[in-house]
Amino acid sequence: MKLGRIRTGVQTFWLLFLNSTLPLKFFDFPVLNCYSCPLAATSCPLGALQHFFALRRLPFYVAGELGVAGVLGGGLSCGWACPFGFFQDALYKLPTKKFKLDFKSAEALRFMFLALMILLLFGAVLARTPLFCKLCPAGALEAAIPIVATEASLRRRIGMLFYLKLAVLLTFVVLAVVSKRPFCRFACPLGAILSAFNPLSGVRLEVDELGCVRCERCEAVCPMRIKIYETPNSTRCIRCLKCLDACEGGHIHVRFELTQGT
Amino acid sequence: MRRRAALRFLILAVFLALLAHGVFSGEPAEVLRNARVLCLSCLGL
Numbered sequence: 077m078k079l080g081r082i083r084t085g086v087q088t089f090w091l092l093f094l095n096s097t098l099p100l101k102f103f104d105f106p107v108l109n110c111y112s113c114p115l116a117a118t119s120c121p122l123g124a125l126q127h128f129f130a131l132r133r134l135p136f137y138v139a140g141e142l143g144v145a146g147v148l149g150g151g152l153s154c155g156w157a158c159p160f161g162f163f164q165d166a167l168y169k170l171p172t173k174k175f176k177l178d179f180k181s182a183e184a185l186r187f188m189f190l191a192l193m194i195l196l197l198f199g200a201v202l203a204r205t206p207l208f209c210k211l212c213p214a215g216a217l218e219a220a221i222p223i224v225a226t227e228a229s230l231r232r233r234i235g236m237l238f239y240l241k242l243a244v245l246l247t248f249v250v251l252a253v254v255s256k257r258p259f260c261r262f263a264c265p266l267g268a269i270l271s272a273f274n275p276l277s278g279v280r281l282e283v284d285e286l287g288c289v290r291c292e293r294c295e296a297v298c299p300m301r302i303k304i305y306e307t308p309n310s311t312r313c314i315r316c317l318k319c320l321d322a323c324e325g326g327h328i329h330v331r332f333e334l335t336q337g338t
Numbered sequence: 339m340r341r342r343a344a345l346r347f348l349i350l351a352v353f354l355a356l357l358a359h360g361v362f363s364g365e366p367a368e369v370l371r372n373a374r375v376l377c378l379s380c381l382g383l
Contacts, residue, residue, distance in 0.1 A: 101373035102366040119373045127372045128365075137360025137369065143353025147346060176377065198361040207379060220381045233383045270343050276346050 078111035079317050083156060084329060087165070089176055090157035094118055095218075106145040107158035108266055110212065112219035120214075126197065146273030150309075154260060154267045155316035160214040161260055167252040175254045182261070182301060183294055189263040197265050210237060213259060216245040256299035260314055274309045278334050279307060280336075281308035281319070284327040294319035294328060 094105060095115035104121040111119040130134035144258055145153060154161055168174075196208040220241055224230050251258035260267050275299055283305050294304040297318045302310045303311045308328070320328050360366070 102370040104369060112377045116373075120367050123377065124369045124372065128367070135360070135365070136356045136363065137365035140353050140355075140360050144350065144357060147350045166356070206377070215381075219377075220383075223376070223381055226382075230381065230383060231339025233378075238381070238383060251369060276342065276349065278346065333343070335344070336340065 082227040083316065086156050086161040087159075089172050091159045091162055092158075094159055095206035103252060104141050105157075106142060106153045106266065106270060108212075108214040108264065109158070110218040112208075112215065112216040112223070114219075114222060116218070122197065122212070123206060123209055128202040128209060129198065129200035130204045130206060130330050132201060132204075142269055143273075146270045148278045148279060149270075150269060150277030150279055150315060151271035151313055152277075152315040154264075154270060158260075158267075160217070161314070163217070164248075164252040164257045164259060167249060168256055170253050172253055176301070183326035186262045190265065190268055193263050193265045194268070208265070211241055211244050213241075213245040213248045217243045257314070261300055261312075271313060272311050274311055274313050274315075277309075277317055278332050280331055281313070281315075281317075281331055282328070282329045283308050283332065287325050287327040289325070292323075293322040293324065297322040 090107070094107065094109045094117055095113065095118045097115055098117040099110055100118045102117070103118050104124045105118040106121055108122070109116055109118065109120055111123055121142055124138045125135050128138065193208060196211065212271040220238065224238070225235065248259045248263075255261075281304065285305075288305050290305055292303075296300060297320070298304065299316060300314060301310045302308075302313055304310075317330060320330060
């Protein structure tokens with residue numbers, strides 16, 4: 077069976093589990109799933125991180141959780157469990173014209189967006205409020221829209237910020253229809269934190285350099301547009317493993333190592 | 339044990355220590371309390 081089908085099944089499982097209303101909100105599962113969503117079972121690490129930043133306290137628990145998840149799996153949870161990533165994957169399947177941003181402009185855009193998002197994340201220390209959450213598109217989709225739609229008392233409090241949040245969501249929805257995972261690729265600080273562990277993490281991609289003919293099929297299917305044959309453990313990789321399915325010669329391998337390494 | 343594996347274990351130990359410190363400081367309960375409050379920022383209100 078192709079890994080892509082297994083991944084869709086795993087993503088569906090996590091979407092249902094993380095929105096099953098189970099009482100697990102003391103735990104920050106390392107994916108973007110807003111804890112204000114009426115169905116959310118776990119907490120969002122970015123929301124929890126900003127809570128401690130806003131109180132001007134060091135977030136030991138959240139940092140520990142993210143670090144352990146990063147060292148063990150790197151960006152694995154982004155590719156296989158994140159509900160907002162799954163939502164973008166589904167949007168990309170809509171039959172429309174697709175666009176590919178060229179590498180240089182994409183990198184510049186990524187740097188600009190990520191810098192802004194990380195500034196918002198740490199801006200919680202100065203502003204004493206979760207700044208990133210105010211613009212988070214996952215929060216808009218999973219919490220703002222359903223709660224405001226069902227609570228008449230909250231509808232009276234709608235202002236510019238709500239519409240700005242909707243505009244951010246709409247922008248990424250439109251982009252997700254025409255290009256692969258735009259939020260993960262350009263703006264997600266959680267993905268940036270987790271994927272930063274890729275060069276060291278237990279989940280490792282390896283390319284058989286003797287067999288690889290650099291046909292670039294792996295780069296073409298990669299949502300992050302990574303040249304897998306050059307940097308299999310790139311700090312941008314979300315470990316979706318689409319490259320494994322795309323490589324006709326089977327020259328890309330994934331393995332989990334904890335005690336081995338060069 | 340090779341260098342990457344040793345570094346991985348070292349970093350894992352650091353983060354496990356942070357996690358343990360957070361757990362014993364009662365941070366999971368605070369995360370739970372925070373998550374139960376309807377976050378108006380998350381709603382954009």
